[in-house]
Structures are given as structure tokens and as C-alpha cells.
Amino acid sequence: MAITTVARAGAMAALAALALTACSTGGTDAPGAAGGDCAPSDGPVELTFTSWLPGIDEAVAIWNDENPDVQVTVQTGPNGNGGTYQNFFNQLEAGNAPDLGQIEFDALPNFRVQDGLENIAACEGIVEAESQFVDWTWSQVTFGEEDAVYAIPQDTGPMALFYRADLFEAAGIEIPETWEDYRAAAAQIREEGGYINNFSQSDINAFAGLVWQTGGEWFTNDGDAWEVSLTGDESLQVAEYWQGMIEDDLVAKYPPWTDEWNAAYNSSEIWTWLSAVWGANTILSGAPDTAGNWAVAPMPQWEAGESAAGNWGGSTTAVLKGSDHPYEAAQFALWLNTDADALTAMNRTAQIYPATVEGADLPVFSEGVEFYGGQKIYEVFAAAGAEVDPDFTWGPTMTQVYNDVADGFSGALSGSGTLMDALESGQASTISALEAASIPVKE
Amino acid sequence: MQVFGGFTQYVAVFENEAFWSSIGRVLLFGAVQVPIMLGIALILALLLDSPLVRGSKFFRLAFFAPYAVPSVIAAIMWGFLYSPNLSPFTGVTQSVDFLSAGNVLWSIANVVTWVYVGYNMLIIYSALLAIPSEIYEAARLDGASQLRIAWSIKIPLVVPALVLTGIFSIIGTLQLLAEPQVFQSFTSAVTSTFTPNLTIYSTASVPNISLAAAMSVVLALATFVLSFTVLKLTQRRTAA
Amino acid sequence: MTATSPRPAKTEKARRVGRDTAHSGIRESAASRTIAMAVMIVATLYFLTPIWWLLVASSKTRSDFTTTAPLWFADFALFDNIAALFDYRNAVFLRWLGNSALYAGVGALLATIIAAMAGYAIAKYSFRGRELLFNIILGGVLVPATALALPLFLLFSQVGATNTIWAVFLPSLVSPFGVYLSRIYAAASVPDEIVEAARIDGAGEVRTFFTVATRLMAPALVTIFLFQFVAIWNNFFLPLIMLRDESLFPVTLGLYVWNTQVSQIPDIRALVIVGSLLSIIPLILTFLGLQRFWQSGLASGGLK
Numbered sequence: 001m002a003i004t005t006v007a008r009a010g011a012m013a014a015l016a017a018l019a020l021t022a023c024s025t026g027g028t029d030a031p032g033a034a035g036g037d038c039a040p041s042d043g044p045v046e047l048t049f050t051s052w053l054p055g056i057d058e059a060v061a062i063w064n065d066e067n068p069d070v071q072v073t074v075q076t077g078p079n080g081n082g083g084t085y086q087n088f089f090n091q092l093e094a095g096n097a098p099d100l101g102q103i104e105f106d107a108l109p110n111f112r113v114q115d116g117l118e119n120i121a122a123c124e125g126i127v128e129a130e131s132q133f134v135d136w137t138w139s140q141v142t143f144g145e146e147d148a149v150y151a152i153p154q155d156t157g158p159m160a161l162f163y164r165a166d167l168f169e170a171a172g173i174e175i176p177e178t179w180e181d182y183r184a185a186a187a188q189i190r191e192e193g194g195y196i197n198n199f200s201q202s203d204i205n206a207f208a209g210l211v212w213q214t215g216g217e218w219f220t221n222d223g224d225a226w227e228v229s230l231t232g233d234e235s236l237q238v239a240e241y242w243q244g245m246i247e248d249d250l251v252a253k254y255p256p257w258t259d260e261w262n263a264a265y266n267s268s269e270i271w272t273w274l275s276a277v278w279g280a281n282t283i284l285s286g287a288p289d290t291a292g293n294w295a296v297a298p299m300p301q302w303e304a305g306e307s308a309a310g311n312w313g314g315s316t317t318a319v320l321k322g323s324d325h326p327y328e329a330a331q332f333a334l335w336l337n338t339d340a341d342a343l344t345a346m347n348r349t350a351q352i353y354p355a356t357v358e359g360a361d362l363p364v365f366s367e368g369v370e371f372y373g374g375q376k377i378y379e380v381f382a383a384a385g386a387e388v389d390p391d392f393t394w395g396p397t398m399t400q401v402y403n404d405v406a407d408g409f410s411g412a413l414s415g416s417g418t419l420m421d422a423l424e425s426g427q428a429s430t431i432s433a434l435e436a437a438s439i440p441v442k443e
Numbered sequence: 444m445q446v447f448g449g450f451t452q453y454v455a456v457f458e459n460e461a462f463w464s465s466i467g468r469v470l471l472f473g474a475v476q477v478p479i480m481l482g483i484a485l486i487l488a489l490l491l492d493s494p495l496v497r498g499s500k501f502f503r504l505a506f507f508a509p510y511a512v513p514s515v516i517a518a519i520m521w522g523f524l525y526s527p528n529l530s531p532f533t534g535v536t537q538s539v540d541f542l543s544a545g546n547v548l549w550s551i552a553n554v555v556t557w558v559y560v561g562y563n564m565l566i567i568y569s570a571l572l573a574i575p576s577e578i579y580e581a582a583r584l585d586g587a588s589q590l591r592i593a594w595s596i597k598i599p600l601v602v603p604a605l606v607l608t609g610i611f612s613i614i615g616t617l618q619l620l621a622e623p624q625v626f627q628s629f630t631s632a633v634t635s636t637f638t639p640n641l642t643i644y645s646t647a648s649v650p651n652i653s654l655a656a657a658m659s660v661v662l663a664l665a666t667f668v669l670s671f672t673v674l675k676l677t678q679r680r681t682a683a
Numbered sequence: 684m685t686a687t688s689p690r691p692a693k694t695e696k697a698r699r700v701g702r703d704t705a706h707s708g709i710r711e712s713a714a715s716r717t718i719a720m721a722v723m724i725v726a727t728l729y730f731l732t733p734i735w736w737l738l739v740a741s742s743k744t745r746s747d748f749t750t751t752a753p754l755w756f757a758d759f760a761l762f763d764n765i766a767a768l769f770d771y772r773n774a775v776f777l778r779w780l781g782n783s784a785l786y787a788g789v790g791a792l793l794a795t796i797i798a799a800m801a802g803y804a805i806a807k808y809s810f811r812g813r814e815l816l817f818n819i820i821l822g823g824v825l826v827p828a829t830a831l832a833l834p835l836f837l838l839f840s841q842v843g844a845t846n847t848i849w850a851v852f853l854p855s856l857v858s859p860f861g862v863y864l865s866r867i868y869a870a871a872s873v874p875d876e877i878v879e880a881a882r883i884d885g886a887g888e889v890r891t892f893f894t895v896a897t898r899l900m901a902p903a904l905v906t907i908f909l910f911q912f913v914a915i916w917n918n919f920f921l922p923l924i925m926l927r928d929e930s931l932f933p934v935t936l937g938l939y940v941w942n943t944q945v946s947q948i949p950d951i952r953a954l955v956i957v958g959s960l961l962s963i964i965p966l967i968l969t970f971l972g973l974q975r976f977w978q979s980g981l982a983s984g985g986l987k
Contacts, residue, residue: 050927052940054948055772075846075927082943083923086647090833090924093652094840098927202627255542255630257945259748260526285949288746350948403635403645410632414544436455437651487726495719504971505727508734511966513917513935516959519942520733523740523753531736531753561730562910569906573871589715611824611860618827620920640827652833659827666825 038123038327043069045328050075051102051317052084055349059342063335070328072100080104080315081399092116092321099323100333104315105140106205106394108151109219111318112143113396113439117150118319123330126152132338136390137355141316143221143393150318152333153355155346157276157313158384159209162283164271165295165373167194175297179241182300186250195252195270199242201410203256204402207242209310210274211235212392213299219395225440226395230405230427231420237302239419246413253413262286274299276312277353277381284371292370296377298384309384311392314355353381360385397433404429452657461636462658466617466665468548469638473616476552481608483556484563485601489593491564492571503568507561514558518625521554525629542630551622551633559615563608570604571597606677610670617666620644734963741960745953764957776958778930779937783916784965786848786933790855791912795904798858798911802865803896807878817866823859832924839925850925851933855915861907868903869896909973916966934962 049060049072057074064071075098077084085107091097092114103111111117120126126149130138137153161176168175168185171192176182186196200206208218216234220227229235245251252270254261264270266287273279283294299309317333319326336342340362343354347364354360365378395401408422434441456462487506491499509517524530525541541550579587579596587595620640626633635645639662647655732754739754742761751757768776805817835854839845844853873896881891897904919935926932932940938958945952 048927052944054944054951076929076940077927078923078940078943082939086832087924087927089652090836091840091845093833094837094845096840096843096845258526258629259523262949282949285745289750400645407634407636410544410630410634414632433651436654483726486722490719490722493719495716496723497720500974502723502727504967504974506730507970508967509730510913511963511970512734512959513919513962515919515935515939515942516737516963517733519955519959520737524733524736531732557730557733565906569902607863614824643827647833656833662827663825666827667822670825 038120038330040327041325045070045325047072047100047323047325047329047332048075048098049073049100049317049332050077050084050088050098052077052079052082053102053346053350053352056346058349059336059345062339062341062345063332067332070325070332072332080107085110085399088116088320089114095322097320097322099319099325099329101318101320102154102315103151103318104313105137105153106208106398108140108316108318109143109221109394109396110398111320112150113437116321118321118323118326118329119148119150120319120326120330120333121147121149123327126330126334129334129338132356132358134355134357134385134388136311136388136392137314139390140394145223151316152318152330152337154315154317154337155278155313155352156355156385156388157209157278157311157353158381158388159206159213159274159276159299159310159312160380160384161297161299162273162275162279162294163297164268164290164293166293167192167268167271176300178304179300179302183241183245183250186245187248189271190250194268195264196250197245197272197274198252198254198256198261198264198270199246199413200256201253201413202402202406203312204405204409205398206275206312207238207405207409209276209312210238211310212389213308213310214238214302215308215389217392218401219393221393222442225442226434227442228395228427228430228434230401230423230430235423236420239423243412243419246419266290277378278313278351280369280372280377281351292373294372295375296372296380298380307383307387308389309387311385311388353378395430395434396439397430397437400433401426401430452653453661455654456657456661459642459654459658462639462642462661465636465639465642466662469616469619472548472552472619473613475549476555477609477612477616479552480556480560480612481563481605484560484608485567485598485605487560488564488567488571488601489597491568492597493589493593495589503565506564509558509560510562512558514621515625517558518551518554518622521550521557522626522629525550542626542632544632547626547630547632551619551626554622555615555619559612563612566608567601567604570601574600602677606674609677610673613670613673614666617662617669737956737960737963741957745950748953761957764953765961768954768957768961771954775929776934776937776954776961779932779934780961780965782848782931783933783935783962786851786855787912787915790852790915791908794856794858794861794911794915795908797856798861798907799865799869799897799900799904800892801862802867803869803873803892803900805862806866806869807873807875807896817862820859820862823857832920835921836924845925846927846931848931851922851931854921855911855918858907858911858914861911864903864907865900868900872903873899905973909970912969913966916962934958938962 047070049056051074056076060072060074077087080103084101085103088097088101088103088111097116108117129152133153134156137156141151141153142148143150163175167189171188173185173188174181176185182196189196211218211232211234214234214237216229216232216238218228218230218232218235220229242251246253252264254264265273265283266289268290273283275282280296283290298307301308317336319329319333323329336346337354338356338358340358343352343356343359344362344364346352347354347362353365354362359365360378360382365382366376368374368376369378405422405426408417408425409419411417412419412422431441431443487502490496491503496502512520524532525536527533527536527540530536540546574597578600579592582592582596618640619638623633623637623641624644627635627637634641636642639658643655643658643662646658736753739756740748741764742759743751743757744760744763747757747760801820805813836845839850844850877895877899878891881895882888886894916933917935919933919939922931922933922936923939926936929937938955941951941955941958945955
């Protein structure tokens with residue numbers, strides 16, 4: 001507050017520029033670049049790569065040792081929505097974006113719509129790489145366009161059910177296989193004084209993972225216009241299920257990712273977590289006192305015998321618009337996300353779970369994990385990854401969607417409105433956000 | 444592709460309900476928090492300046508120390524102190540939910556007050572030090588109490604400093620960003636359009652840069668009008 | 684906004700107040716002393732408890748952090764935590780501390796000189812558009828921080844200066860509040876006669892400013908330096924927009940970046956807490972150090 005003038009410095013010149021910006025319409029002209037040519041550059045190449053993965057420089061160092069003519073410099077920043085995406089947009093506007101950037105799957109359409117991505121389909125070996133990646137990830141980076149590849153998948157977050165094996169056993173509760181079982185278990189656990197889960201008001205992408213599992217889609221794009229369906233049947237089905245759990249006080253309501261939330265898991269108050277593969281490490285560090293007592297099972301299903309899975313999180317390496325060396329950048333991106341040494345390094349420093357099919361077979365994923373009672377938990381996630389629906393599409397304004405739906409969800413948790421109301425108002429505000437950004441919407 | 448769009452973006456700002464309700468929220472915040480903060484700052488500055496307090500050097504440091512804590516870190520710390528389970532004051536935090544939708548605005552107000560009281564106190568205090576001591580030496584010899592001296596001599600002389608800190612506080616209130624942003628990770632009661640700056644930030648990261656820019660211009664103008672009005676009002680009063 | 688200097692006022696009224704007996708003054712001050720000290724102690728608790736909490740939290744192991752009393756020490760692991768912090772990623776945290784010291788130290792020094800010159804000029808020279816210029820400078824504080832991010836970034840991009848120390852350093856040199864304060868102090872504490880006398884002695888305007896005016900304005904200059912130092916040190920928004928190279932980060936941005944990674948790598952939380960503690964210590968030391976200077980500046984009669 002008060003006199004933190006530093007950021008406001010140079011105010012007047014900048015203000016003039018700003019007022020002009022405000023007068024121009026927010027045009028998002030359709031990007032025309034198709035996968036034309038992609039030729040190697042002459043002579044030594046220097047690339048810049050922005051990523052917030054801790055320790056990403058270790059993996060990059062391997063590349064730099066092997067490729068003296070293509071040297072990659074790592075730049076870092078906060079996670080995507082913490083500021084790096086905003087920085088990318090600023091840099092794209094100024095024409096000085098890095099050659100490569102880390103972009104999560106749910107942010108990729110936004111960059112596509114804003115014409116921030118190079119199409120690297122024409123670059124050597126890129127299209128052929130499709131078979132190396134888990135099915136659903138490739139459709140995310142092509143947007144279903146012909147001759148188009150806009151990024152290389154890096155990591156994924158197939159979802160499963162983390163549960164307290166010891167508590168379930170002691171209470172004599174079966175591990176739920178269907179959502180119906182899960183609700184029944186929730187009631188039993190409530191009688192034991194615990195909660196089966198915490199309903200996260202702000203992890204809207206986790207909620208989307210549940211909708212994804214159910215077969216719903218929040219966005220579709222036919223090439224001309226976007227269709228928004230936050231209030232689709234599957235989406236409402238998931239919302240009604242959890243709304244019932246909230247109303248019957250069967251789920252806890254801690255704000256996620258806080259110490260209280262950790263404490264609730266650490267003190268055995270909460271018994272399960274529907275989360276992605278990377279969540280394994282979250283529990284390990286957030287609830288250290290529960291070591292050895294956890295296990296992992298596939299997500300509960302709507303119909304017994306099904307094996308549908310959702311996905312929460314994951315990112316890509318994209319070649320950003322304006323790169324002088326798209327060929328080399330594309331080669332680096334492909335190497336980074338397929339090379340066994342690079343994937344192992346990134347897993348060691350940042351716990352990423354690779355998006356490649358072979359990545360699931362890396363030695364680190366074939367061992368039992370002590371914290372989970374020695375269970376080979378990654379087998380569950382590898383199986384889940386193969387079951388993720390490839391048709392799910394993220395929209396171009398996910399930050400806004402997350403914010404708006406989260407606002408509604410928090411209302412629902414404090415008793416004003418329902419999760420369904422939240423989706424409905426999210427639907428309306430998303431459509432108006434798209435229209436405000438001049439993105440065509442199909443009503 | 445930049446086309447001059449006339450005032451379409453400004454029209455969109457005026458039709459944007461969330462933006463205006465965020466301005467309403469910070470105005471309410473400012474109407475309550477700024478007088479309290481400046482009142483405390485004034486009282487502490489007067490006490491430091493009076494002969495009643497020993498060890499004023501220590502107290503001055505103690506009161507100013509929070510200003511050395513970056514807003515982001517201050518908000519994180521208070522987040523812990525408000526926490527129902529982890530707070531050192533669980534007796535209080537388990538009966539009052541500081542992070543509920545109804546209370547969180549005032550919980551943030553407390554963080555802002557905590558950080559900036561010392562800072563404002565220092566400005567007022569330095570204005571007090573600038574008063575030649577002869578002015579109230581006579582009053583003191585006459586046996587006037589410290590309270591009388593403070594009320595009748597010192598406060599009128601530091602009114603310009605109060606106006607200054609008041610205006611800067613109003614500006615700061617309208618531009619609240621870091622504290623509510625951090626609080627979003629503790630409670631979902633802080634929405635993405637909680638304050639005008641948060642609204643602008645979340646609009647810009649859509650990215651709808653043109654609308655965000657127009658909102659910024661409107662906010663700057665609103666800030667100007669408000670601080671100018673306060674200045675004129677206080678000037679008229681002190682001149683009278 | 685118009686500058687209003689603190690001027691002696693209402694002295695007549697002041698002399699008329701409180702013609703009580705001398706005794707009542709003494710009696711009252713005994714009771715008031717107690718009340719005053721009580722207020723000071725309560726205020727001290729309010730202001731220092733959170734910082735105390737940070738100190739205690741920094742000294743705990745991760746499991747003690749959530750399980751032991753928040754306001755008292757458990758197993759004292761402060762130095763282990765600090766060692767872990769300095770060890771993390773080739774001591775990048777130390778580098779950030781150094782960067783902050785550079786940006787804040789040099790930046791605040793130059794900002795103070797510039798603000799002092801501007802404030803002095805506005806106070807002591809009359810020229811066309813003087814008030815307009817002053818009001819435009821003050822207008823700078825009205826612009827929201829978020830609003831300036833993109834325009835500033837684009838301006839720096841045009842000269843290819845993003846991701847350099849200049850992108851953080853140059854905007855830090857501007858302090859509208861400093862200009863405001865300098866103007867008030869220059870008007871109040873630098874008598875026109877002294878400036879005249881220096882001129883008659885043949886000193887140029889610049890020399891007059893640096894030898895005569897700055898000395899008289901010293902207390903204000905220290906204050907401006909202090910506030911600007913804190914403002915630069917605490918600012919993370921501008922570096923967030925401008926910098927991509929980790930080795931250029933100031934400590935606040937570094938901590939913010941780590942804080943956004945906490946959900947991914949929860950072990951970082953302990954580093955964020957210890958790092959927060961270490962990042963506020965230099966500020967408190969600066970304030971302590973400058974306090975003496977500031978005191979002596981006042982005592983030497985700069986304003987009396």
C-alpha cells in the first residue's frame with residue numbers, strides 16, 4: 001500500500017501508452033501460419049527456454065553437453081498462472097518471447113487463440129513422434145487440426161484414488177469401486193468421526209478431471225467457433241453428486257494446499273484424496289506421520305466394471321511465436337520429453353510423470369514406494385493414463401473459468417448456492433469472456 | 444492488428460458489474476481502515492514525542508519493523524495467525540472465522556494496518572519533531588497536561604502530515620493487490636474480483652489487455668478524483 | 684496536491700491553554716505515564732508477535748512446524764534450515780540477497796539524490812509551470828501498479844532492456860513521494876538567505892545545492908532513502924514482469940517463485956519461511972543503522 005511507488009515509476013510516459021492500448025479493440029485475428037517449412041539454421045544456435053520446473057537446468061545440461069552447436073539457456077519464473085503466462089503474453093506482444101516455453105495443457109488453447117505458438121509439424125521427426133506419446137496428450141497439442149503440432153507433451157497427471165489402507169481396514173470398509181460405494185463409505189467414515197475427502201473449492205481443474213472421467217467436455221471447437229458446455233449433462237451429474245456430499249456433511253471443506261489442509265491429512269481426519277500421480281509426493285511431504293499407511297486404487301466408476309480415468313495437470317514444451325530457430329527448438333523439445341536421461345532427471349528434481357508411453361517403464365516408476373506400504377503405485381497411474389479420454393478439450397480462457405467457477409464453489413461451500421449454480425454462472429461468464437475477447441462462440 | 448476502437452472498451456468497463464463492486468468494496472475498506480490506522484499512528488506518534496514514554500527508540504523500531512516485511516510475506520504470516528487450527532491463538536480463531544466471506548475484508552484490513560501503522564507513525568512523528576519546542580515550552584511551564592498540549596498544539600500542527608498520509612492511504616487502498624492475492628490461497632472468500640487491481644489482473648491474464656487497460660485508466664481517474672476531493676475538503680477545513 | 688509546510692501556528696492559543704497549577708501537571712503525568720507505557724507495550728506485542736512467529740517457525744523442523752506450539756521453540760533447527768536454504772540450488776538465495784542489496788541500495792541512493800534535486804528546485808526556483816510539474820510528478824502515484832506492467836515492459840522491450848538489471852533499476856529511481864518530501868523540507872529548512880549568501884560567495888547553483896542545501900535537508904534525505912530502500916526491496920511486481928534470468932532476481936521475486944512451487948515441491952515451504960526471515964533482517968538492520976544517523980541529523984539542528 002501507500003508509497004510503493006517503484007512499480008508506478010516512469011508513470012506518465014507509460015500511462016500515455018496505456019491509454020492508447022485501451023482504445024484499440026482486442027482483436028484476435030485467426031492465425032494463418034500452417035506447417036510450412038522448418039529448416040535447420042546455419043551455424044551455432046542459441047535458444048532460450050522458460051520453465052518453472054525446479055532443477056530443469058540439470059536435464060538441459062545433458063542436452064548442452066551433447067549438442068555443442070545448439071546451446072539452450074534456461075530462464076525461470078513463477079508457475080504459469082503465478083505470472084509466467086502473463087509474461088509470455090507480454091513478451092509475445094513485444095516480440096521478444098523466449099524460443100521455448102513451458103505451457104500447461106489447460107493453457108495451451110489460450111496461447112493458440114492468441115497466436116502465440118509456432119506450428120512445428122513440418123519440423124523433422126515431430127509428426128512421427130506421435131506414437132511415442134500417451135494417446136490423449138497428442139490430441140491436446142494438435143487441437144485436431146490437420147498438419148499441426150503446437151507443442152510437445154511433457155508430463156501428465158492421470159488420476160486415481162489415494163486412500164488410507166490402515167483406516168479402511170480397521171473400520172472394515174471396502175475400498176470403493178463405484179461412486180455409489182464411495183458415498184456409502186463416506187457415510188461410514190463420517191460415523192467414525194472422519195471425512196472421506198476434502199472438497200476443494202479452488203482446484204477447479206481437479207473437478208474438471210472428474211467431469212473428464214465421466215465423459216463430459218467443457219469445451220468443443222469445430223474449427224470456427226467454440227462451444228461452452230460447463231453445464232453439460234456429465235458436468236451436472238458430477239456437480240450433483242458432490243453437492244449431495246457437501247449438504248450431508250460428508251466432505252471436509254479446507255482450502256486446499258494450506259497447512260491446515262495438510263494437517264487434516266496428517267492427523268488422519270481425511271481418509272482419501274482423488275488426485276493425480278504427482279499427488280503421491282504431496283501426501284508424502286504434507287502428511288509425514290501417515291507414512292506406510294496409504295495405498296492407491298483406480299478412481300471409483302459410475303458403472304461397476306468400467307475403468308474410465310480423469311487427468312489433472314500436466315504440461316507441454318512449446319515453441320513460441322517468433323523464434324528464429326524453430327527447427328532446433330522443436331528438436332530440443334522432442335528430446336527433452338522423450339529422452340530417458342532427461343525424463344529421469346526431471347523426475348528426480350521435479351517429480352514429473354512423463355507423457356511418453358515408454359516413460360512409464362523408467363526404473364523409477366517400476367519400484368514399490370515405501371510411503372505407500374511398498375505398493376507399486378505407478379502401475380495404477382500408468383493404467384489410468386491409458387484410459388483418459390482423448391477428446392476432452394480445454395477452452396481458451398481457463399484462468400477466467402477457474403476463477404469464476406471457484407468463486408461459485410466457495411459460495412456453495414458456505415451455503416449460498418450450489419455447485420450447479422456455480423457451473424451455470426461460470427457458463428454465462430465464460431461465454432461473455434470469450435465474446436469480450438472477440439473469440440467466436442457457438443450458442 | 445491494432446484498430447482504434449473509440450470508447451468501446453470504456454463502455455465495457457462501465458457495464459462491468461464486478462469491477463464496480465470491487466471499487467465499492469475497497470471504498471468501504473478505506474472508510475473504516477484508513478481512519479483507524481491513522482488514528483493509531485497519530486496516538487503512537489504523540490506518545491513517542493511526549494515525555495511520558497521511556498525507551499522511545501525501542502518502541503519506534505518495534506512499531507516500524509512490520510514495514511520491513513514485504514506485503515506478500517506479511518499476508519502469509521497473518522494467514523497462519525488467522526488459521527483455525529494452526530494459529531497460536533486457536534482460542535480466538537476457533538470461535539471467530541477470520542477467513543469467512545463476512546470477515547475476510549477486515550482480516551485483510553488488519554494486515555494492512557499492521558504493516559503501515561509504523562510507517563505512517565514515522566511520517567507524523569517527523570512532523571512532530573519539526574515543531575520548534577519553544578512553541579509548547581511555554582504551555583508546559585504553565586502546567587498544561589500532555590493531553591492538552593497534544594490536542595491543542597501538536598495535532599493542529601501535524602494536520603498537513605495527516606492529510607498526506609491519509610491521501611497516500613486512500614491511494615494504497617484503491618490499489619490493494621498483494622494482500623488479497625495471497626489470501627486467495629487461504630480462503631476462497633477472496634474472489635478473483637475482490638479488489639479493482641485483482642479485477643484488472645485477472646482480466647489482463649485472460650488476456651483481455653484492452654479491457655484491463657481501460658479499467659486501469661478508470662481506476663486511476665477515480666483515485667485522482669477521490670484524493671483530490673479529500674485534499675480540498677481538508678484544506679478548506681484547516682483554513683477555516 | 685499542494686505542498687503545505689509545517690509552520691508555527693496557533694501559538695497564542697497554545698499559550699492560553701491549561702493555566703492549571705504546577706502540581707496538577709506532575710500528578711497527572713504519573714498516571715498518564717502508566718497508561719502511556721501500557722499502550723506502548725500492547726502495541727509492541729501487536730507489532731512484534733507475527734515477526735516472532737516467523738522467527739520461531741524458521742527454527743523448526745518440518746514435522747515440528749505443524750505439531751508443536753507455534754510461538755515457542757521446539758528442536759532448534761534454525762541453522763540447519765539456513766544451511767539447507769543456502770545449499771539449495773548453488774546458493775541461489777545468497778545471490779538474490781545480493782541483488783536486492785544492489786537494487787535497493789544503489790537505487791535508493793540515486794533516487795534520493797534525484798528527488799532531493801527536484802524537490803529543491805521546485806521549492807527554491809520559481810518558473811512557469813512549477814505547480815503543474817509538481818502535480819504531474821505527484822500524479823504518478825495514482826497509477827495502479829498492474830496498469831503500468833505492460834506499458835513499461837513494452838517500453839523496455841523497444842530498447843532491448845528487458846531481463847537486464849536496468850529494467851528493474853531505472854524505474855526504481857523515481858520517487859514522487861521523495862520529491863514531495865524534499866520540497867516541503869527544502870522550503871522549511873533551507874532559508875533563502877543562505878542560498879543568496881552562497882550565490883554572493885560565488886558558488887554555482889549545483890554547488891550550492893550539494894554543499895549547503897543537502898546538509899540542511901539531511902534528515903529528510905535519510906527518510907527518503909529509507910522509504911525508497913524499503914519500497915525497492917519489497918517490490919516484486921516489476922521484477923516479476925521484467926526478469927527471466929534467475930540470477931538477476933531480487934529476493935522477494937525469488938521467494939514468490941518458490942512459493943508458487945510449494946504445491947508441487949512441498950519441501951520448499953520450509954525454505955520460503957526461512958528465506959522470508961532472512962529477507963527482512965537486512966531491512967531491519969538498515970533501519971537501525973539509519974536511525975542513529977537520522978537522530979543525529981535531527982539533533983544537529985537541521986530542523987530546529
